Amino acid sequence: MRKKSNIGSYIFGTVFIVIIGALLYLFNSSSFEQNKPQVSIQKDIYWNLRDSLNFTITDDTGIKYYKITYMDGENEKVLDTKVLETPQTSIDLKIEPPKLGMFYKGENVKLKIEATDISKWNFFNGNSMETVVDIIVDSTRPVANVIANTYAIVRGGSGVVIVEVRDENLEDMYLTFNDIVRFELTPFYKEGYYISLLAWPMEIESFEQVSLIATDKANNTTKTKVPLYIRNYNYKTDDLEITDNFIENVSTIVLENARKPIDEEPIKRFLRSNMELRAENINTIKKVTLNSMDVRRIDKFEINPFVRLRNSKTLAGYGDKRNYFYKGQQIDTQWHLGIDWASVRNAPIHTSNSGRVIYKGYLGIYGNTLIVDHGLGLGSLYAHFSSATVDEGDMVQANAHIANTGATGAVFGDHLHFGVLVQGNEVNPLEWMDRSWIKTRITDIIDSAKKAIDTK
Known part of the structure; x- marks a missing residue:
């Protein structure tokens, strides 16, 4: 009896271990994974019933079947269904809209999404998902x-x-x-x-x-x-000869201050400053201006004509097309996007309009730069200054002293580069300096x- 009892215990123990092993296998085998397919789609969808509806179904092991059904209480249309010969872990679906009457309004519309994977879980039937999302039908153009x-x-x-x-x-x-x-x-x-x-x-x-x-x-x-x-509008064209002295004492310093690489070859060094850094600086101006736009409702817009730097001479105008030459070979072309005014060294710079300082800092070829926002996406830019009396975030009044001219950035001599910005785009300041133009083109x-x- 004792021997038979031992044999029975051995068999029972063996069967128990096999069952436990089988269960562990089922729970850990990728063939028996239990995760349902997932669909990347919003809960509420706006659909114009003209464009396709795009979404993705994913699964860990692979999708073998899906079905997409359109339902509105009166209509129930299968828009797409498929049994896949080769299961896929990700399916990008492009569902075309159902063909309905031209006066169809589409109330209480829903989209039912069904999918089953190739897992052997659920008695070899796989994991299945069913998602129903609300559809807001809107076919009216704004x-x-x-x-x-x-x-x-x-x-x-x-x-x-x-x-x-x-x-x-x-x-x-x-x-x-x-x-x-x-x-x-x-x-x-x-x-x-x-x-x-x-x-x-x-x-x-x-x-x-x-x-x-x-x-x-x-x-x-x-x-x-x-x-x-x-x-x-006829713009002026200037041919400028770039010297080694300019590259060494201007371009190099600008790149160093902007923490940019310094190329050994003079032409590459100049182009990194005049072309690549310029583009980066212009992009910064646009980004700062757009990020600072006040989007609250306005009822009116008042702006004074901008006034030139006091007792100054114009050195360069807006829209001057500058062709750059090095040892007789043209190497670059750029537009001058402001007006350059020169007076005495460290001449005081005044604002013509009230506003908020939205940028103060070193801006590559522009050197030390201030940007003042005047509302409605209009800004004024003051570059190359030596010192400033305002900080970023300050509110300034018309005729306020905000800075003094200097020679920072890609310049040799002391002057002010003045620019007018429309949503970050540097436009012709002469228009905004003309009282009649402002009245007839803007305020009227x-x-x-x-x-x-x-x-x-």
Whole structure:
């Protein structure tokens, strides 16, 4: 009896160990993994029933089957279903909209997403998931109308545009120059109306079109042309010979101060400063200006004409096209995007308009630089200064003393580089120094827009 009892215990123990081993295998084997497929999709989806609906289903072991069903209480349509011969761990789906009547409104719409993986879990049936998401059907394009705008624009010049934009599911709206440069809109006067200063950036040679773009959450988009006449402007061309002395005593110092590599070859060193660093500096100006824009609603915009540096001589104008030569060979071309004024050394610099200092620092080729924000995306830039009386974040009043001229950055002599910015784009300061231009191209347009809005 004792022998039979030992044999029974041995068999029971062996079976117990086998069962435990089998269970451990089931729980640890990738073939029996228990994770359900996952779908990357928002809980509430806006769909215009024109564009495809794109999302991804993923799984640890591989998806063998999926099914996508459109449901609205009256209709139930299978939009896509497939049994995969070769399971995939990730499937990018592009679901085309169902074909429904032209007067279909689509209330209480849902999308059911089902998927099963190749796991042997669940008695070899695999892990299955079912997700139901709400669909908000919106096939109506936003209202996007131009109320008023500056009559004409010149390369490097500015203007203003007032628009009406309405949509209950509005996602984005902006102006665009040639579908390249974006200009943000600011709420204006009454609900549904917006305003933006506009620029024809100097680096863009040809004018194609300025457009108002409005897009809702369902990707319905309205594109409206802003009517503008184009005026020619003749800019000056300068051929400048770059010397080894300039590269050694200006370009090198600028690169060192900007913590950039110093190339051994003179031409490469100059180009790193004049081309690469310049582009980086211009990008910083745009970024700082856009990040500091006040997007609160405005009812009016008042600006004084900017005034030149007192008792100064103009050394260079806006839009001068500069061809750079080294030992007779042309090596670069750049635009001068401000006005250079020279007076006595360390001449006091005054603001013409009140505003907030949004940048103070060393800015590569610009040297020590201040940027003052005057509202509506308009800013003024003061470069190469030697010392400043204000700090970033300070509010300044018109005619305030903010700095003194200097020779910092990519220059030899003491002077002020003055620039006017429209959403970070350096535009022709001469326009903003002209009281008549400001009245007829900016403030009169704003006043006429308010009258038009009041009649609606």
